[in-house]
Amino acid sequence: AQSVTQLGSHVSVSEGALVLLRCNYSSSVPPYLFWYVQYPNQGLQLLLKYTTGATLVKGINGFEAEFKKSETSFHLTKPSAHMSDAAEYFCAVTERGSQGNLIFGKGTKLSVKP
Amino acid sequence: KAGVTQTPRYLIKTRGQQVTLSCSPISGHRSVSWYQQTPGQGLQFLFEYFSETQRNKGNFPGRFSGRQFSNSRSEMNVSTLELGDSALYLCASSFQLAGGLDEQFFGPGTRLTVL
Numbered sequence: 101a102q103s104v105t106q107l108g109s110h111v112s113v114s115e116g117a118l119v120l121l122r123c124n125y126s127s128s129v130p131p132y133l134f135w136y137v138q139y140p141n142q143g144l145q146l147l148l149k150y151t152t153g154a155t156l157v158k159g160i161n162g163f164e165a166e167f168k169k170s171e172t173s174f175h176l177t178k179p180s181a182h183m184s185d186a187a188e189y190f191c192a193v194t195e196r197g198s199q200g201n202l203i204f205g206k207g208t209k210l211s212v213k214p
Numbered sequence: 215k216a217g218v219t220q221t222p223r224y225l226i227k228t229r230g231q232q233v234t235l236s237c238s239p240i241s242g243h244r245s246v247s248w249y250q251q252t253p254g255q256g257l258q259f260l261f262e263y264f265s266e267t268q269r270n271k272g273n274f275p276g277r278f279s280g281r282q283f284s285n286s287r288s289e290m291n292v293s294t295l296e297l298g299d300s301a302l303y304l305c306a307s308s309f310q311l312a313g314g315l316d317e318q319f320f321g322p323g324t325r326l327t328v329l
Contacts, residue, residue, distance in 0.1 A: 136320075143218070143304055143320035190257060201247070201270045202306075202318065204257035 102127045104191050106205035114213045119163075119178040121208045123191030126172065133174040134192040134202065135165055144190065150174065161185070186212045216240065218307050218321035226327045232293040235324045239286050239307030245269075246288040247318060248280060251302040260303075263288055292326075300328045 107122040125131060132151050136144040148159025155167040165176045174191060191205040219238045227233050239246050247270075248260040259272040263282035280290045286307070292299055302325050306318035 141322070143322045144306075145320070146317050149317065192257075201259050201262060201272070202249075202257075203259070204249075206256045 102131065102193050102195060102203045104193050104203055104205035106191050106208050108208055109206065110209050110211065112211040112213060113181045115183055116180050119176070119181045119185065119210065121176040121189050121191075121210065123174045123176065123205060124172055125174060125191070125193045127193060127195060129195060130169070131193045131195055133165075133167060134194075135159065135163070135174075135176050136190045136192060138188045138190065138207075147176070147189075181212045183212050183214065186210055218305055218319050220303075220305050220321040220324050222324060223322065224325045226329060227295050228329050229295055229297060231295050232291065233295060233326060235290045235303055235326070237288045237290070237305030237307075237321060239288070239305075240319055243307035243309050243319070244286055245308045245316075246282055246286065247306045247308075248288070248290050249304045249306065250274075251304060251323070252300070257304070260290070295328045297328050299326065301326060
C-alpha cells in the first residue's frame, strides 16, 4: 500500500532563508508525486507535480522539488522564504493507473519569521 | 473560468442527523473526488466519481455515500452523524483524459461541526 511521510509537522524559518520540507513515499510502483499548499480556511492549491521525465520539477511561487527514486524522496525547496509562504504544505502520491485517489502526508506547517 | 464551488461552506449538525454536501466542479471536468480533513487523521480519500459512476472508494463506513449527476455536480451524504465526523470536507475536480493524469483542483471545503 502506498504511504507518504512528511518529516516535521512544524518548520520555522527566517525570511530570506532556505525552505526545505521533507517528503518520503512508499510505493510498489513508480508513483506520481505532488506538493500542495493550504492557506487558512482555504482548499488546496497545487504547487508542483512529478509524473515522468526530468526529476527536478519547478512549481509556482519559486518552489521546486526533486524526485529521487533511490531515496524514495520528493523534498520541497525554495531558496528564499517570504512571509507569504507561511501555510501548511502537503505531499501526496497516487499510483499510476489510479485516478482521483491522492494519498496525503500529514502535512508540514511552515512559519516564516521576519 | 469559475473554480470548484462547495456549498454550504459551514454547517452545524447534531449527532444522529444526516447531512448532504454539494460540489460543483470546474466546467468540463468529469471527475469529482471527496476528501475528509481532520487534525488527527489528516487528509483522507473518501471516494471518486467519474461520469456518474463511483470509480474509487476509500476506507470509510457505509454511512458515507455520494453520487454524481449528469452535469458532473456531486453530492456527498453522511447519515447518522457522529462527533468524529466533524471535519473539513474537500471536493476536487479534474478533467481526466483517458489514460492520463490530470491535476485535481480543490474547492474551499465545507466545514462540518457535529455537536
